Amino acid sequence: LYENFVEEIDAMDNGIAPAAGEPRYALSTTLSARVGHLNPRWNEPDQDTEAGFRRAMELVGSEFLERLDFYHRAWLPARALVEEAIQNRFQVDGSGQVLELSQGGCPWKEHLFQLERELALPRPLQLVLFPDRGGQWRVQSVPAAPHSFESRLPLPEAWRGLRDEALSELAGIPGCVFVHASGFIGGNRTREGALEMARRTLELGGGTERT
Template identity: 90%
Template sequence: AAPGGSRWPWGSSPRCPLQDAEIVRTRDPQLLAACDVVVDVGGEYDPGRHRYDHHQRSFTESMRSLRPDKPWSTKLSSAGLVYCHFGSQILAGLLGQPEDGPVVTALYDKLYENFVEEVDAMDNGIAPAAGEPRYALSTTLSARVGHLNPRWNDPDQDTEAGFRRAMELAGSEFLQRLDFYHRAWLPARALVEEAVRHRFEVDASGQVLELSQGGCPWKEHLFQLERELALPKPLQLVLFPDRGGQWRVQSVPTAPHSFQSRLPLPEAWRGLRDEALSELAGIPGCIFVHASGFIGGNQTREGALEMARRALELGGGTEST
């Protein structure tokens, strides 16, 4: 960060050297030596001097190695290094919350796991899973930033305009994600926790959760609450109303981001709709069951609850994939 470039777009903190910084792009050693903060170039990682490159052979740091209280072991890129050292300060400035308070702590972890870690992995060439990918991921943030570079055959090879657009793109997406997690995801925890505590009022099995509002981001909260409360039985199915006043019954996945279900809806129901489904299931008001069995719908709460109870009785057939 030095005079003569784009303006640093993030929040401010009395301890953050990035605030009010001008951003320049250079590999000139003399210019780098004059910078207060150097990111992604320079060949050194020295937080005491605010040097944050990750390309050198000796660099092996992850979030977990730098902050042992964190679980993530993905090798950091310079994006992750900046977030590791300044993320809490930046979030505190943007949210007007204490840096060491519960809101900033929760959102710091959430944004690393669901935004920054992907950037780290992509920049370091780390695949999301072992083996050959089944399809191409071509619309990630990293890919969209890459598409802002000049094309090989463009007469104008100036990268500055694309860099400014990339800053706006990444910055706006980060702020949008932060706003969602702060205003929607974080408040949803209280709703999910209340539903967990009242689950036996929904069904005697204690394995059916009822959410009072549809669209509530419940999965990660549920997994965390299951661990914190040491529930004797895992939740299997979740009921919630949709925006049209009908009801859904959804299987709890085996992990927050998994496509596999703990207890998919019965195999015989999958892919059926309306009267054909209601007749086969023996439950009035059925609307649909997804072909994978992960979700179904009914016109009423009672019908959706009966679908959940029947799924528990039948065992749900084979797991969906």
């Protein structure tokens, strides 16, 4: 909660920029900025700050409680789900590099990186399987870093941008639905098909493997 809520506010209050160098765009909708917007405008006759302060207290208190509820009801259960999947990874594939999540929509990336460090995994995880809301399955490459657009092991270059029968025929895997043009994610109608896509990606190297 500190790293993902309090630290940002504390840093902004102390004039610490989020990154080195010239910012590429203005941050005008952060919680700190919205609190600042509650101050009286410079040319308003009434410069009383009390009403704005009360509104700021309500705003910050509401967002804090919402974030606390999120971490309690969603974030921590997601960590437990990812940790269980890591413990069971060899039951999914003998390489130990494919993770299977029983539920889609789980915020897994930051947990995965943290658990890799905590558990000192001998080999980095490369691919994650999970069901989507439509009952089909996805295979997604683990990013090079939690917020990176680069992938550790993207799906094979020859598959990228293809869909349905054209993809299934080229890959030799039934039920393929798509592979994104960047190779970071693909889909299959079945769990078995998505797992085979992951295994084939490991075999082929997927283009550029990053550890």
